[in-house]
Amino acid sequence: MGILFMHNCVLCGEAIPAEDGSKAMICAACAREVREQYRCTEPIRVPGMDGCAAALYYTGKVKQAMHRFKFNHKQHYADWFAAQALPLLAERLEDWKPDLITYMPIGFVHLHKRGYNQAELLAKPVAAAFGLPCRATMRKRPFTPTQSEQKDFAARQKNAARALLPMGNVDLSGQSVVLVDDIITTGSMAAAAADVLRKMGAEHVYLLAPAKTPRRL
Numbered sequence: 001m002g003i004l005f006m007h008n009c010v011l012c013g014e015a016i017p018a019e020d021g022s023k024a025m026i027c028a029a030c031a032r033e034v035r036e037q038y039r040c041t042e043p044i045r046v047p048g049m050d051g052c053a054a055a056l057y058y059t060g061k062v063k064q065a066m067h068r069f070k071f072n073h074k075q076h077y078a079d080w081f082a083a084q085a086l087p088l089l090a091e092r093l094e095d096w097k098p099d100l101i102t103y104m105p106i107g108f109v110h111l112h113k114r115g116y117n118q119a120e121l122l123a124k125p126v127a128a129a130f131g132l133p134c135r136a137t138m139r140k141r142p143f144t145p146t147q148s149e150q151k152d153f154a155a156r157q158k159n160a161a162r163a164l165l166p167m168g169n170v171d172l173s174g175q176s177v178v179l180v181d182d183i184i185t186t187g188s189m190a191a192a193a194a195d196v197l198r199k200m201g202a203e204h205v206y207l208l209a210p211a212k213t214p215r216r217l
C-alpha cells in the first residue's frame, strides 16, 4: 500500500491521494454532492429526438468543471463526464438499440483554437464502452453565429437549422443513432441535428449528454 500518484478532483481541484488501483476522478465530498445535488432527474424532450438523457445539472461545480474541460484544455475530464452518461445509455440499451454513436460538430475556428471537439472526446469512450462505432456525421457550416448570440427561441431555431450540414459520404439508412453533446441547453441545435440525421436516413435518433441546464423555475 502507499500513495502511488496524486491527481486533482475534477470538480473541486483538491488533490486526491490515489492508493493502489483507485481511479476515482472526484473526491469523496464531491461524489456525495453529485449524488445529492447534481443528478439530472427531469424528463427531457427535444423535437425530433426519440429520446434524451442527461446525467447532471449544468450548475455550480459541474458547470465550472465543464468550462475547464471545454476552454482550459482539461481534455482528460472527458473520461469523467462520459462515465456519468454511461449508466444512462446502459439503462436504455434495449430501448434505443443503438447502431452508431455520433457527436455534435463544432466550427473549424473553435476546433482550431481549442484543438479538440469536446463532444467527440465524450462520444468516444461512450462508444467504446458498448463496442459501438463512433463517427462524425455532420459538420458545422462555416461562420455560423453561436446560439447564445440569438435573441429568442425563433432566432435560435432559425440559426440552428442553417448551422449543421450532413457529411456527404455517410449513409445512416435504417440506423439507430445516438448523438452525444456536451450540454443540453434549449435543445434547438439538437433538434436541428435530429433533422439532419433523419434526412441522412437515420430511423431513430437519440440524444445523450453529461449535462443539462436546469429548467428555470
Ligand SMILES: [Zn+2]
Pocket (backbone or CB within 6 Å): 009, 010, 011, 012, 013, 014, 026, 027, 028, 029, 030, 031
Ligand atoms: Zn472534490
